[in-house]
Amino acid sequence: MTPTEPSSPPGVVSEGSDLVKKIDTADGLLAGLDFDGTLAPIRADPETPALSPQLAELLKRLASQQHVRVVVISGRALADLTTRIPVPGVDLAGNHGLELRLDGERRVPERVEQRLPDVREALESLRADLDGVPGIRIEDKQLSLTVHVRETPPNHVDGVRETVSSVVADSSGLTLSEGKQVFEVKPAVPLDKGTAMQRFERETPTEWLSLYLGDDTTDEDAFRAIQPEGIGVHVGERSDSAADYRIPGQSDVPGFLSWLTTRTSISEEPGAS
Numbered sequence: 001m002t003p004t005e006p007s008s009p010p011g012v013v014s015e016g017s018d019l020v021k022k023i024d025t026a027d028g029l030l031a032g033l034d035f036d037g038t039l040a041p042i043r044a045d046p047e048t049p050a051l052s053p054q055l056a057e058l059l060k061r062l063a064s065q066q067h068v069r070v071v072v073i074s075g076r077a078l079a080d081l082t083t084r085i086p087v088p089g090v091d092l093a094g095n096h097g098l099e100l101r102l103d104g105e106r107r108v109p110e111r112v113e114q115r116l117p118d119v120r121e122a123l124e125s126l127r128a129d130l131d132g133v134p135g136i137r138i139e140d141k142q143l144s145l146t147v148h149v150r151e152t153p154p155n156h157v158d159g160v161r162e163t164v165s166s167v168v169a170d171s172s173g174l175t176l177s178e179g180k181q182v183f184e185v186k187p188a189v190p191l192d193k194g195t196a197m198q199r200f201e202r203e204t205p206t207e208w209l210s211l212y213l214g215d216d217t218t219d220e221d222a223f224r225a226i227q228p229e230g231i232g233v234h235v236g237e238r239s240d241s242a243a244d245y246r247i248p249g250q251s252d253v254p255g256f257l258s259w260l261t262t263r264t265s266i267s268e269e270p271g272a273s
């Protein structure tokens with residue numbers, strides 16, 4: 001490892017030479033980014049996280065480059081995500097890939113729409129069954145639900161898990177996943193951050209390189225989806241991540257993206273075609 005070499009991506013813990021070579025020899029780049037814990041620090045109040053002016057500027061610069069496409073893929077509802085990414089030219093996927101904003105247009109598969117009554121029913125049940133649990137917060141994301149336990153005392157969390165599991169088990173059309181202090185209830189359709197990344201890949205020249213940055217368990221689908229050619233960068237300390245590369249934390253993301261904007265392969269070159 002040569003951390004002092006100027007071309008090395010800052011903050012990358014794993015051996016970075018392959019990463020530099022892949023990026024520098026690519027014809028273009030599809031950069032997929034998670035939001036919470038990657039583009040914005042995690043906060044106890046999910047309303048708080050925002051893109052810093054520095055990161056907004058970096059995304060704008062990246063997205064404006066001719067050989068770069070920037071997409072943000074999040075568990076947040078698309079409408080919520082849209083307000084947090086005030087950057088032109090960035091495509092979005094919300095609700096872990098259940099809804100997309102592609103070229104400015106919202107797209108939701110019909111099989112997702114069909115499960116909406118199940119989601120509504122689960123919301124009613126959870127509101128009733130979890131009533132009175134300290135610190136609990138149930139977020140209605142229209143196409144899915146998130147139960148936040150970040151502010152719930154640890155000795156209550158197992159009970160919440162059991163309740164959510166049983167509500168999901170009572171419904172044929174829903175599935176449960178667990179993230180960082182959240183339980184996600186969503187339509188049981190094979191759509192996730194990985195299929196969202198593949199959808200964006202279909203809209204991108206095939207020879208371009210895919211890169212994905214994310215911090216949470218749901219980002220693992222995206223890391224796997226872009227293998228073996230693509231580059232996964234896990235933000236955090238997981239030792240079992242499917243990503244080949246790792247940066248220590250969210251505060252290292254601006255440095256990494258800033259480095260990315262300097263790579264000549266993806267920078268705008270006059271006369272390049």
Ligand SMILES: [Mg+2]
Nearest residue numbers: 034036037216
């Ligand atoms: Mg995240």
